[in-house]
Each structure stands twice: as structure tokens, then as C-alpha cells.
Amino acid sequence: EDQVTQSPEALRLQEGESSSLNCSYTVSGLRGLFWYRQDPGKGPEFLFTLYSAGEEKEKERLKATLTKKESFLHITAPKPEDSATYLCAVQANNAGNMLTFGGGTRLMVKP
């Protein structure tokens, strides 16, 4: 069974304090790993897709990396507007197009 575990569950940072969110996964053949951002009362917003170990993608203050067992979302010099829940999801080779999500990391950035 495909599993995704995110840590920490919640993270409080001061503005400008860089950190990383972790996504550990167990899947029978990874087709893709996805990062989403979700604001309260809204649907998940797509951020990145990673396909293979060693791949990295960046968008503004966010950088996502992938190994064979986990992915990291690095946040550099965060701002209060980066506060949100960050969700990680995997798509497996044998699971059609469904996404299996982790529980998310709730990030709060204080000014």
C-alpha cells in the first residue's frame, strides 16, 4: 500500500528564518511526486512535480528536491504570506491517476 508521511505536522518560523519540510514516501514504483499549497477554506494549489531522484525545482522562495525515499520542500527567507498548509502527494505506477496525499505540514511565518 502506498504511504506518504509528512513532518513536522506544524512549523512556526520567524520571517526570514529558512527551514525545510519533509515528505517520506513508500510506493511500488514512483511515477511522480507532487507538492501543493493549501490556504484555509481553499482547494490545494499546484506547486511542483518531481519525477526522478536527484531532480530539483524552484519557484520564488521554494525549492523542492527528491530522493528515492523522500522529498524536501526548502523555504528560503520565508514571508508571512508563505503561511499555509503544504501537501505532498505521490502517484504510483500501478495506481492509475490517483494521488495519495500525506497529512500536510501547517506552516506559520510570523513577522
Place this chain on the structure above:
Amino acid sequence: GAGVSQTPSNKVTEKGKYVELRCDPISGHTALYWYRQSLGQGPEFLIYFQGTGAADDSGLPNDRFFAVRPEGSVSTLKIQRTERGDSAVYLCASSLAYDAAGIYEQYFGPGTRLTVT
């Protein structure tokens, strides 16, 4: 362009009643997905459609849940004899054509918050 839209945004119903939740996908997206998200958790897959047919309904929790997409665009998720445990946010997503060898990002709507009293 317009994103995925869902109606209603909120639905309160009594235990035992029937509800319908609607999803309008992004224009041109042929794949459509339904997920359910409980408070403090990540979304859980329910069903997805490629065109008009349900390609995978393995996530539907029981036979009280049913979804249709008769013309390959708008989809309706139907829940019969609602129970308090059905209370959650129901999310719809769409993507470009499903391809067993490809990966297409799923774009989510704002969700319908269902409360069963």
C-alpha cells in the same frame, strides 16, 4: 482562464437525506477527480473519470456514494442516506487527458464543505 468550480460551497443537511455536489472542470480537461478531505488531514481519493466513464472508483467508501459525468464535462457526486461521518470537504480536480505513461498535474477546485447534522 477559469479554474475548477464547485457548487455549492457549503451544504448542511440532516442525517439520512440525499445530497448532490457539482463540479465544473477546467475547459479542455478530460480527466476529472473527486477527493474527500477531513479536518487536519490530506485529501483522500474517491473516484476519477476519463471522459464519461469512471476509470477508477476504488476510493468510494460504500454504495451510498455515486458519481456521474454524463457528457464528459460537469460531474455530480451523489450521496444517499447521509451519515454524520460523511461530513468533510469534497474536492474536485481536473487534468489534461489521462495517459497511462504520462503525468498530468491535477488542478483543484475550492471544495464543497458538507456538514451532516
